[in-house]
Amino acid sequence: MPAAKKKTTTANASPERRRELLHIAAEVFAAHGYNATTVRRIADEAGMLAGSLYYHFDSKESMLDEILSSFLTELWDGYDAVLAAGLGPRETIEALVTESFREIDRHRPAVAIYQKESKHLAGQPRFGYLADSQRKFEKAWLGTLERGVADGVFRADLDIRLTYRFVRDTVWVAASWYRPGGQHSPEEIARQYLSMVLDGVAVRA
Numbered sequence: 001m002p003a004a005k006k007k008t009t010t011a012n013a014s015p016e017r018r019r020e021l022l023h024i025a026a027e028v029f030a031a032h033g034y035n036a037t038t039v040r041r042i043a044d045e046a047g048m049l050a051g052s053l054y055y056h057f058d059s060k061e062s063m064l065d066e067i068l069s070s071f072l073t074e075l076w077d078g079y080d081a082v083l084a085a086g087l088g089p090r091e092t093i094e095a096l097v098t099e100s101f102r103e104i105d106r107h108r109p110a111v112a113i114y115q116k117e118s119k120h121l122a123g124q125p126r127f128g129y130l131a132d133s134q135r136k137f138e139k140a141w142l143g144t145l146e147r148g149v150a151d152g153v154f155r156a157d158l159d160i161r162l163t164y165r166f167v168r169d170t171v172w173v174a175a176s177w178y179r180p181g182g183q184h185s186p187e188e189i190a191r192q193y194l195s196m197v198l199d200g201v202a203v204r205a
Helices: 015-032 037-047 060-083 087-121 125-150 159-174 186-199
Strands: none
Touching: 015 060, 015 087, 037 060, 060 087, 060 125, 060 159, 087 125, 087 159, 087 186, 125 159, 159 186
16 A cells, blocks of 8 residues: 555544544445535535535545545555465465455445445546555455465365455455444354355265
8 A cells, every 4th residue: 555645634623523524424425426425415414514524624535535545554454464474375365354354344334435436436646546455455365366276275276366356256245235233243254254265065075
């Protein structure tokens, strides 16, 4: 991830209130889409006048930027720790999947926004870090799968890129239905997903 960018905000804005407004904005963006969301709509959800929102943020683009960059910074803090831990290929996949579900738990609206909007946004200079993150994401997963095949941990006949896409989509689509505080913890969901992905669902003879 590139270094965090300096945000244009009012110096005296309350950090707690800004976090609350970002959470509200993230939920609205995730539910209605970035282009369809107006500053007025976010302000209405926050119970304030549209003009008052500019006390905290100079635009809805700034809000989106902070939502996505904060999510990805935290995601890569977790991923980089996993990749630096010297784990075997299977253990690395297990840890990356578990970390992914923890991020969905912490940043579900941001994950949903990223899935829906990143391809369009990545072409804009302000959001160029989205493409950088996607390339880094792909390199981490493909590299781990390739290492697993080379080490004899994963099947030699695997199509590595297809496997990567399957695991990626299987995990991140959970943001569409997952709700924090539900019946299963992120770690339990990760364990169940990993069991299906790595061991299958059929009973072995």
